[in-house]
Amino acid sequence: xxxxxxxxxxxxxxxxxxxxxxxxxxxxxxxxxxxxxxxxxxxxxxxxxxxxxxxxxxxxxxxxxxxxxxxxxxxxxxxxxxxxxxxxxxxxxxxxxxxxxxxxxxxxxxxxxxxxxxxxxxxxxxxxxxxxxxxxxxxxxxxxxxxxxxxxxxxxxxxxxxxxxxxxxxxxxxxxxxxxxxxxxxxxxxxxxxxxxxxxxxxxxxxxxxxxxxxxxxxxxxxxxxxxxxxxxxxxxxxxxxxxxxxxxxxxxxxxxxxxxxxxxxxxxxxxxxxxxxxxxxxxxxxxxxxxxxxxxxxxxxxxxxxxxxxxxxxxxxxxxxxxxxxxxxxxxxxxxxxxxxxxxxxxxxxxxxxxxxxxxxxxxxxxxxxxxxxxxxxxxxxxxxxxxxxxxxxxxxxxxxxxxxxxxxxxxxxxxxxxxxx
Amino acid sequence: xxxxxxxxxxxxxxxxxxxxxxxxxxxxxxxxxxxxxxxxxxxxxxxxxxxxxxxxxxxxxxxxxxxxxxxxxxxxxxxxxxxxxxxxxxxxxxxxxxxxxxxxxxxxxxxxxxxxxxxxxxxxxxxxxxxxxxxxxxxxxxxxxxxxxxxxxxxxxxxxxxxxxxxxxxxxxxxxxxxxxxxxxxxxxxxxxxxxxxxxxxxxxxxxxxxxxxxxxxxxxxxxxxxxxxxxxxxxxxxxxxxxxxxxxxxxxxxxxxxxxxxxxxxxxxxxxxxxxxxxxxxxxxxxxxxxxxxxxxxxxxxxxxxxxxxxxxxxxxxxxxxxxxxxxxxxxxxxxxxxxxxxxxxxxxxxxxxxxxxxxxxxx
Ligand SMILES: Cc1cc2nc3c(=O)[nH]c(=O)nc-3n(C[C@H](O)[C@H](O)[C@H](O)COP(=O)(O)OP(=O)(O)OC[C@H]3O[C@@H](n4cnc5c(N)ncnc54)[C@H](O)[C@@H]3O)c2cc1C
Numbered sequence: 001x002x003x004x005x006x007x008x009x010x011x012x013x014x015x016x017x018x019x020x021x022x023x024x025x026x027x028x029x030x031x032x033x034x035x036x037x038x039x040x041x042x043x044x045x046x047x048x049x050x051x052x053x054x055x056x057x058x059x060x061x062x063x064x065x066x067x068x069x070x071x072x073x074x075x076x077x078x079x080x081x082x083x084x085x086x087x088x089x090x091x092x093x094x095x096x097x098x099x100x101x102x103x104x105x106x107x108x109x110x111x112x113x114x115x116x117x118x119x120x121x122x123x124x125x126x127x128x129x130x131x132x133x134x135x136x137x138x139x140x141x142x143x144x145x146x147x148x149x150x151x152x153x154x155x156x157x158x159x160x161x162x163x164x165x166x167x168x169x170x171x172x173x174x175x176x177x178x179x180x181x182x183x184x185x186x187x188x189x190x191x192x193x194x195x196x197x198x199x200x201x202x203x204x205x206x207x208x209x210x211x212x213x214x215x216x217x218x219x220x221x222x223x224x225x226x227x228x229x230x231x232x233x234x235x236x237x238x239x240x241x242x243x244x245x246x247x248x249x250x251x252x253x254x255x256x257x258x259x260x261x262x263x264x265x266x267x268x269x270x271x272x273x274x275x276x277x278x279x280x281x282x283x284x285x286x287x288x289x290x291x292x293x294x295x296x297x298x299x300x301x302x303x304x305x306x307x308x309x310x311x312x313x314x315x316x317x318x319x320x321x322x323x324x325x326x327x328x329x330x331x332x333x334x335x336x337x338x339x340x341x342x343x344x345x346x347x348x349x350x351x352x353x354x355x356x357x358x359x360x361x362x363x364x365x366x367x368x369x370x371x372x373x374x375x376x377x378x379x380x381x382x383x384x385x386x387x388x389x390x391x392x393x394x395x396x397x398x399x400x401x402x403x404x405x406x407x408x409x410x411x412x413x414x415x416x417x418x419x420x421x422x423x
Numbered sequence: 424x425x426x427x428x429x430x431x432x433x434x435x436x437x438x439x440x441x442x443x444x445x446x447x448x449x450x451x452x453x454x455x456x457x458x459x460x461x462x463x464x465x466x467x468x469x470x471x472x473x474x475x476x477x478x479x480x481x482x483x484x485x486x487x488x489x490x491x492x493x494x495x496x497x498x499x500x501x502x503x504x505x506x507x508x509x510x511x512x513x514x515x516x517x518x519x520x521x522x523x524x525x526x527x528x529x530x531x532x533x534x535x536x537x538x539x540x541x542x543x544x545x546x547x548x549x550x551x552x553x554x555x556x557x558x559x560x561x562x563x564x565x566x567x568x569x570x571x572x573x574x575x576x577x578x579x580x581x582x583x584x585x586x587x588x589x590x591x592x593x594x595x596x597x598x599x600x601x602x603x604x605x606x607x608x609x610x611x612x613x614x615x616x617x618x619x620x621x622x623x624x625x626x627x628x629x630x631x632x633x634x635x636x637x638x639x640x641x642x643x644x645x646x647x648x649x650x651x652x653x654x655x656x657x658x659x660x661x662x663x664x665x666x667x668x669x670x671x672x673x674x675x676x677x678x679x680x681x682x683x684x685x686x687x688x689x690x691x692x693x694x695x696x697x698x699x700x701x702x703x704x705x706x707x708x709x710x711x712x713x714x715x716x717x718x719x720x721x722x723x724x725x726x727x728x729x730x731x732x733x734x735x736x737x738x739x740x741x742x743x744x745x746x747x748x749x750x751x752x753x754x755x756x757x758x759x760x761x762x763x764x765x766x767x768x769x770x771x772x773x774x775x776x777x778x779x780x781x782x783x784x785x786x787x788x
Contacts, residue, residue: 004424008424323741330718331742359710408702414709
């Protein structure tokens with residue numbers, strides 16, 4: 001296939017509806033949910049759920065069919081798909097509407113991605129079917145702990161097998177779980193929890209487990225108050241002798257020594273980052289575009305526009321800033337689309353996924369801060385959304401691997417270094 | 424549908440130019456820089472690759488078609504080799520491409536076949552001017568209509584290989600049209616004088632000259648594009664894309680050099696690349712280079728599809744200027760004191776990168 005920047009037809013077609021939701025449903029309630037943290041954006045949730053459950057049903061059907069055909073349950077992607085770039089466009093537009101509300105989208109989300117990546121056909125059926133019908137439901141991913149953020153190998157949540165009941169028993173605390181309360185207490189959802197079978201083994205001892213709403217011993221203990229994306233649910237979850245069925249482990253329970261070939265469950269679930277990082281980048285870029293568009297519009301009302309392709313010395317500092325911001329957004333967008341297109345083509349994209357995440361996270365953080373500056377009192381005022389967008393934007397440089405962690409991943413890849421060589 | 428793969432032909436093309444860059448340009452660039460002279464056989468070899476004829480259709484003696492995207496792919500590979508040689512090699516394109524894009528049919532028939540000969544043509548473009556605050560839309564050199572002729576006045580800078588030129592393409596502000604226009608000026612031309620060889624911070628192997636125009640009379644038919652004249656934006660777009668791609672190649676050269684060096688160089692008992700402050704610089708270089716390349720490709724792709732690429736080319740040029748400077752500077756930093764010494768190429772690449780802002784006609788500061 002040649003070099004081509006054309007937006008795929010089906011992706012273009014989805015644009016109108018998305019734009020409508022973003023403008024009519026999300027933007028209108030943006031400020032409200034920013035100021036009423038922990039309330040749920042139900043208009044959006046109810047509006048989007050029918051679309052999400054249809055999409056979930058299609059994904060599940062497709063994935064079961066693939067397994068049926070004997071393609072295994074791995075990461076074989078359909079050739080010439082537009083699924084990733086379609087999601088990237090969708091997320092960018094929804095986040096242009098409101099990034100916090102977008103994060104509240106009812107779906108299997110990161111939990112679904114992990115189950116899709118490493119679950120058996122039976123597990124997929126058992127866990128993911130609920131997202132295809134009935135009331136809105138949420139999936140969530142719980143990795144981070146009070147003493148383990150970037151260094152995921154430091155997690156201490158323990159999973160032990162109770163041979164008598166053939167159940168896993170979980171003990172520990174997870175924090176910052178996006179949509180954790182929605183998944184466990186406000187819907188019949190589920191979360192994927194990372195726990196260790198043997199802390200002395202580091203990563204090799206870690207496994208993802210599926211914990212469904214209603215599991216005994218699981219408590220949502222805290223709802224965070226945040227800088228931004230306040231419409232998004234962020235909670236702590238404590239496991240006290242929480243019991244889940246044996247079959248809720250994703251991947252094999254067999255342990256290998258560290259250094260031995262890493263177990264498929266861990267690697268497979270980690271590979272979900274290859275698709276989720278471009279999604280985070282896309283979300284950042286939606287916020288960045290919102291801020292830049294608004295800033296441009298307000299400046300235009302004051303008579304400040306950017307002449308096309310003008311020599312630099314003819315431009316004011318503000319005009320230069322506008323050009324720089326636009327160029328940064330474009331650069332990050334192209335990196336993001338590339339990461340998605342590679343995955344759609346069934347090609348490896350870990351490097352590109354981290355690249356776009358770094359670029360988008362950093363650019364949009366800077367852009368939104370600059371927009372607040374350029375707009376003076378209007379930028380700083382809570383009468384407008386720019387100050388909120390600046391607060392919302394920042395999360396994209398933090399979750400799904402901070403800017404530094406993704407830079408580290410890029411650096412290791414380009415240098416051909418292991419974790420040990422480049423810490 | 425988003426795809427970012429080269430076609431088989433494009434792959435062959437870039438491989439071929441890459442080999443030339445790696446095996447030929449990278450062998451001679453330092454000696455050429457220090458002696459202020461490019462070996463003529465190196466340029467001849469480059470010419471033999473047939474890059475320019477491959478960008479012209481058969482009607483005009485070529486064997487391909489104009490493609491900004493292919494031009495960008497070629498320019499990146501050349502830029503990866505050496506900037507002075509790239510510019511010397513691409514100098515005829517700066518005349519041929521505007522003729523192809525904006526010339527009348529008759530001008531194309533007359534001039535373009537000159538660019539398909541076995542010998543490199545002796546043609547030079549004169550666009551830049553020796554002024555600060557250069558504005559490509561408001562040139563200070565002037566063209567005044569007098570009867571059947573235009574009379575050109577003013578000063579031009581950075582004219583490559585001017586003394587040998589048999590044909591100049593000279594840009595000047597057409598007073599009547601109130602826009603920049605281009606004039607085909609064969610030599611010898613009365614009133615046209617060539618100054619001393621110019622001295623620059625970088626690419627010293629490239630021979631460039633100032634050109635002064637004092638009442639140079641050119642037949643009116645030699646105005647490029649005839650009565651319609653030229654749309655300077657089309658020419659700027661295509662040259663911005665090519666120069667930006669050159670910048671991407673230059674940055675890539677510096678990045679790869681620094682990366683390989685950092686894995687070898689030991690300090691405090693470990694390769695310096697084991698340290699994040701070095702490794703992160705390299706990672707950011709890689710990200711910025713990829714981003715710039717995508718911006719260049721998108722602009723070129725739009726141009727080839729006949730879409731308006733002005734803004735895209737402008738943003739790409741801006742990015743390329745910044746990124747090539749940042750990356751080459753970073754490469755010197757990664758090499759430390761050794762980067763400052765002329766035994767390594769990075770100091771030259773930093774000097775070369777600084778030229779892009781100037782060459783790109785003041786799109787950036
Ligand atoms: C709103 C929100 C939602 C979240 N949602 C989820 C979720 O759904 N599920 C989940 O599991 N987690 C979630 N997280 C957690 C998030 O992924 C972590 O906060 C993040 O990975 C960073 O971990 P930390 O906060 O412990 O910071 P730390 O790991 O303590 O890092 C502190 C600083 O040190 C830097 N640093 C750390 N190690 C290195 C290194 N080796 N080299 C260079 N710099 C380094 C970091 O980049 C950072 O700047 C969420 C967080 C927030 C704020």
